[in-house]
Amino acid sequence: MTHSSLFASDKRTASRNRAEKRFRAYGIIAISVGLAMLAVLIFTIIRSGSSAFQQSFVSFEVMISQEEVDNAEKALLKTGVYQKIITANFEKAVTNAGIVTELSPKDQGKILSKRVASQLREFVLSDNFKADEPIAFQFLANSSIDGYLKGRVSREGLENNKNVSVEQLNFSDKLVEAGLLKKSFNIEFITGSDASENSPEAAGFGSAILGSFAMMIVVVALSLPIGVAASIYLEEFAPKNRLTDIIEVNISNLAAVPSIVYGILGLALFLNYLGPISANDWIRNNSPFVGGLVLALMTLPRIVIPTRAALKAVPPSIRDAALGIGASKMQTVFHHVLPLAMPGILTGTIIGLAQALGESAPLLLIGLVGFIGGEIPANVDQFFGGPNTVMPAQIYQWASRADPAFYERAWGGIIILLVFLISMNAIAIVLRRRFERRW
Amino acid sequence: MTTTILWLALVTLTIGGYFGGRARAIASVSGNEKLLHSRPNYYGWNVIVFTLIPALLVYFVFSVINLSLPEGSNILGIGAIIALLAGIVGFIFAIKQTNRKYRARNTVETAIRYLLIAAASIAIFTTIGIFLSLISESIRFFSIYSPIEFFFGTEWAPNFSGDSKLGFLPLLWGTISISIVALLVAVPIGLFAAIYLSEYAGPKLRSFAKPLIELLAGIPTIVYGLFALTTFGPLLYTFFGDGGFLGVNWMQGARSVATAGIVMGIMLIPFVSSLSDDIINAVPQSLRDGSYGLGATQSETVKKVILPAALPGIVGAILLAASRAIGETMIVVMGAGALAQISLNPFEAATTITARIVAQLTGDGNFESPETLVAFALGLTLFLLTLSLNVYALYIVRKYREQYD
Secondary structure, rough: OOOOOOOOOOOHHHHHHHHHHHHHHHHHHHHHHHHHHHHHHHHHHHHHHEEEEHHEEEEEOOOHHHHHHHHHHHHOOHHHHHHHHHHHHHHHHHHOOOOOOOOOOOHHOOOEEEOOOHHHHHHHHOOOOOOOOOOOOOOEEEEHHHHHHHHHOOOOOHHHOOOOOOOHHHHHHHHHHOOEEOOOOHHHHOOOOOOOOOHHHOOOOOHHHHHHHHHHHHHHHHHHHHHHHHHHHHHOOOOOOHHHHHHHHHHHHHOOHHHHHHHHHHHHHHHHHHHOOOOOOOOOOOOHHHHHHHHHHHHHHHHHHHHHHHHHHOOOOHHHEEEEEEOOHHHHHHHHHHHHHHEEEEEHHHHHHHHHHOOHHHHHHHOOOOOOOOOOOHHHHHHHHHOOOHHHHHHHHHHOOOHHHHHHHHHHHHHHHHHHHHHHHHHHHHHHHHHOOOO | OOHHHHHHHHHHHHHHHHHHHHHHHHHHOOOOOOHOOOOHHEEEEEEEEHHHHHHHHHHHHHHHHHHHHHOOOOHHHHHHHHHHHHHHHHHHHHHHOOOOOOOOHHHHHHHHHHHHHHHHHHHHHHHHHHHHHHHHHHHHHHHHHHHHHHHHOOHHHHHEOOOOHHHHHHHHHHHHHHHHHHHHHHHHHHHHHHHHHHHHHHHHHHHHHHHHHHHHHHHOHHHHHHHHHHHHHHHHHHEEEEOOOOOOOEOOOOOHHHHHHHHHHHHHHHHHHHHHEEEHHHHHHHHHHHHHHHOOHHHHHHHHHHHHHHHHHHHHHHHHHHHHHHOOOOOHHHOOOOOOOOOOOOOOOOHHHHHHHHHHHHHOOOOOOOOOOHHHHHHHHHHHHHHHHHHHHHHHOOOOOOHOO
8 A cells, every 4th residue: 555645646646647648748739730731731822822823024115017017917927927026126125225145136035935926916916006106015924934033943953954044044134133024913824724835824724713613503503403402302301211211321322422433424424425415515525514514413412411401400390380370381391491491501502512613533534624725715605515624623734734834823723713612611601600590 | 496486485385374374363263362272373383384394294205215316317396396285285274274273282382392302313313323334334344354354453554555454453552552541640630639629628729720620621632632742742752762861762753652641641630530529529428427437537538438439430430531532533643653553662653543543534545445444444343442431331320329319
């Protein structure tokens, strides 16, 4: 028998207390790791993605005569002629700014994006163009120069870099000093469409945003009414029998089927089977409409589960009261239960839709990813049925390209995607806070 | 063009039917609505039901027949005309039977009821669709490629010019090893976080940390994939790669089992923690009180009383997380590399079932070759694998729940 004291704990108690402290520490460590991971992710997203919203532009004045335009439009390779016009004007601007460089005018022009010639041509052919007047123009710098200004391309690894030389970097330093080359906000990244592999500086996210938008319209239009109808039946009308049981088990299993399996379903059912025999032009590879069909099937069980919970939360007294004054079962549900459950239903639906918006794997299978150098859709047919891409698929596409300049775009795309997701979830939270009733 | 006109006619008929039925019902009681069996709107809806359903049914039958016809012939035009005629017949019938005694509400509600049943059965049709599409294409695959070589082959070397080796085992190994790494990360962190949040944390920490950790589950997987590809993989490489800080040369490239597995583990933390949290909270307070009363410390109570009581539920949660890990696609496509091999080194590249499905089905494969069809066999295996895990997990969770109710 050991002596026990109120003031000094014995060995065994001390060791038990130490075990208690250790156990507590494990818990704190686990939570900190979880929170730290979240912080690291957010930090990475912001650090790697925010620079995509800025782009390096070379601004100088361009003066073109009508004769030059006519000549260029007659030429076989029109952009080639415009390229020469730009190079000549650029050299003039460089000389005017008093910059001395060993680069030839042609090499000076190489720091501009490959897209500038078509950019200029578009402007020349538009109504705003006036010949023989100096026009202040902002030209995209190419991605290496842009990367140099953003710190992605450094002077150290230059021997291995074929895209840019030391002279060009020296030249761009001088341009920055003279104020000709600077970074500014790049609206094109949000509104523009994807560009080809060799001009990451011109790639934009706009058509992917529109594609996602078209797809989500299809998803909402299909999965919300069907999901709510299915929930109402299962929760309010379904008799307790075998078939109901099968449907219920089915729905909870469908919610856990890996998303890629829905992609296979979409490929086999909509594209390989329905596509060739259907008269509908929207059912085809790369179309947001088919993406919407697939994701609607995927979202359906994710809407049914919270909707049923919301319907169940409406107290039976409401139903009894309505039935008591002569409403039919159907009137009870549609006039009383459904409106009362609506905030809960909408909250669940929005969260389900947010998941669909971020989904990428099934969409890769139905080809929402092979879209290069596309255009903003022009009409409703193009919007739903034309080849397009969606936000997560565009991000994947950029991430799998060889040029690391596209990584910055991918992260930038993620910022835009997350802005959409966060706003959807915020709406869901507000709805819940505002309208949810506790009985 | 004519079909458009016919459709417009049908829509006009329907809208007209609503007001016609309503007006006729009110007229039949000369304005005194109380004498009607149903409220006037129901008489309108009744006409809509009788107009639309025959028309749509006829059109549907014609489109099904049209699908089975040889190419070039089209009977949809005639179908639309007959559909409109059926609509008119239904319209006249409904208008004629409208009078004060007619039970319009009952017919309309029966129609709505069938609509609801149809919506609910879409879930079943989806499952049937998944099964049929997977099985029919898998059968085609197994008629070209031997199932034994597929399920027990140890080499994966698809070759689109023919003569491929499509062994399933390296993919299964990749899937399992990545899932194990993911669970090794997610289970301890998730479980300890759940224990701390439910047993130790005050309401303040709980209301702040729980939603933040759950945020990890709301981030799209493409974000994790990109994180693995551009940030985490290269970071691991600087430790374990050639000339790394640790002086070991275990990693050949930034993509590996560990890269994908650890990142996937982060994604699964909230999955494990929120499910376990629910289960731990479901353990009745009396068990805790009994344990404290006997002089146990809090951690002893957790280890000796709460965890054993919650164990089946926690196992269920882990199985659900495992099923998520097996079916996860984007993280492995972007983070795990593409090397199909059976290796014990977690720092080597690997590939999984899901990643191979994406690889075989994107691009210009033709749907006759085994290299493309194999994706459906992989999909079927994946579907059955995750399905059985889910069913088993739900079974365990459900069985456990009955104990305290």
